Amino acid sequence: MFNLAFDNFNAILNMDGHGIYVWLVYSIGISIIVISFVIARRRIKIIQNKIKIKNASG
Amino acid sequence: MLMVGWIWGLLFAPEDAVQGNSYRIIFLHVPANIFAQMIYYFMSVCALMHLVWRVKLAAYLIKSAAPIGAMITFIAIFSGAIWGIPTWGTWWQWDARITSTLILFIMYLGILTLHGAFSNLEKADRLMSILVVVGVVNIPIIKKSVDWWSTLHQQASISVSGSSSIDPSMLYPLFISVIGLGFTLISLGILNSHSYIFTREKNKRWVSEHV
Numbered sequence: 001m002f003n004l005a006f007d008n009f010n011a012i013l014n015m016d017g018h019g020i021y022v023w024l025v026y027s028i029g030i031s032i033i034v035i036s037f038v039i040a041r042r043r044i045k046i047i048q049n050k051i052k053i054k055n056a057s058g
Numbered sequence: 059m060l061m062v063g064w065i066w067g068l069l070f071a072p073e074d075a076v077q078g079n080s081y082r083i084i085f086l087h088v089p090a091n092i093f094a095q096m097i098y099y100f101m102s103v104c105a106l107m108h109l110v111w112r113v114k115l116a117a118y119l120i121k122s123a124a125p126i127g128a129m130i131t132f133i134a135i136f137s138g139a140i141w142g143i144p145t146w147g148t149w150w151q152w153d154a155r156i157t158s159t160l161i162l163f164i165m166y167l168g169i170l171t172l173h174g175a176f177s178n179l180e181k182a183d184r185l186m187s188i189l190v191v192v193g194v195v196n197i198p199i200i201k202k203s204v205d206w207w208s209t210l211h212q213q214a215s216i217s218v219s220g221s222s223s224i225d226p227s228m229l230y231p232l233f234i235s236v237i238g239l240g241f242t243l244i245s246l247g248i249l250n251s252h253s254y255i256f257t258r259e260k261n262k263r264w265v266s267e268h269v
Contacts, residue, residue, distance in 0.1 A: 004069055005069060005070060005071060005072055005073060006069065012069065015079035016073075016079050017078075017144075018078055018082075018144055019079070021080055021141065022068070022079060022080065022082045022083055025083050025086055025087075025136070025137045025140045025141070026064070026086060028136060029086050029090070029133050029137060032129060033133075033246075036126070037245075040246060040249035040250050040253065043249075043250075043253035044249060044252055044253045046253075047253050047256045048256070051265060055266050055269070
């Protein structure tokens with residue numbers, strides 16, 4: 001169950017011709033999830049800064 | 059945990075006898091589909107809480123979860139479309155499962171658009187909750203679409219109650235991927251709700267004291 005399913009790095013990339021589909025899906029999927037986290041963290045920072053400015057101005 | 063499931067599935071799970079290596083998309087496609095539906099169920103429970111008991115936080119959670127639902131439904135549709143090219147010879151087919159999932163994606167976008175269209179946020183919360191409750195009828199249709207209509211999309215290979223037709227060497231990494239994606243989306247949901255609650259309650263004293 002824990003044996004590598006491929007012989008070498010090229011075989012991992014190529015996946016018998018299916019690599020383009022598999023790696024495209026995972027790269028887009030991971031990118032979307034990572035961007036969502038970045039946007040979410042940025043939104044928190046923006047709203048915290050706004051509240052801090054409001055507090056400072058009384 | 060998500061990475062463990064994906065690395066196991068992508069590199070260590072054996073090749074599928076019929077689909078070859080293209081089946082490895084399953085470790086993203088199936089978890090994405092599961093959570094596309096589960097997030098909507100979560101939103102519908104929140105919508106009922108908001109409509110029945112006027113719980114403000116429930117509406118905030120819907121508004122925070124809807125972009126995540128849209129994002130994960132898009133990933134489910136996109137991964138399915140790419141998987142369709144080597145498997146079915148086409149990236150799109152108006153089949154029952156794909157069409158009902160596309161309707162779910164449109165529902166998520168519709169919920170966000172509806173909420174954004176009102177300047178009165180309390181009214182927006184109420185109307186958004188009504189739309190969420192109405193749209194929940196689509197979720198059992200997505201789940202049962204492969205049983206009710208004999209179309210291109212295969213029937214479910216995994217069952218919570220019965221036996222699964224998928225080999226354990228593929229099932230275990232899939233199960234870990236599902237749990238891992240669940241934790242990832244919960245983390246994202248916490249971040250989204252954090253910023254949205256602060257945005258809505260920014261004039262309250264507790265928010266000023268917390269920041």
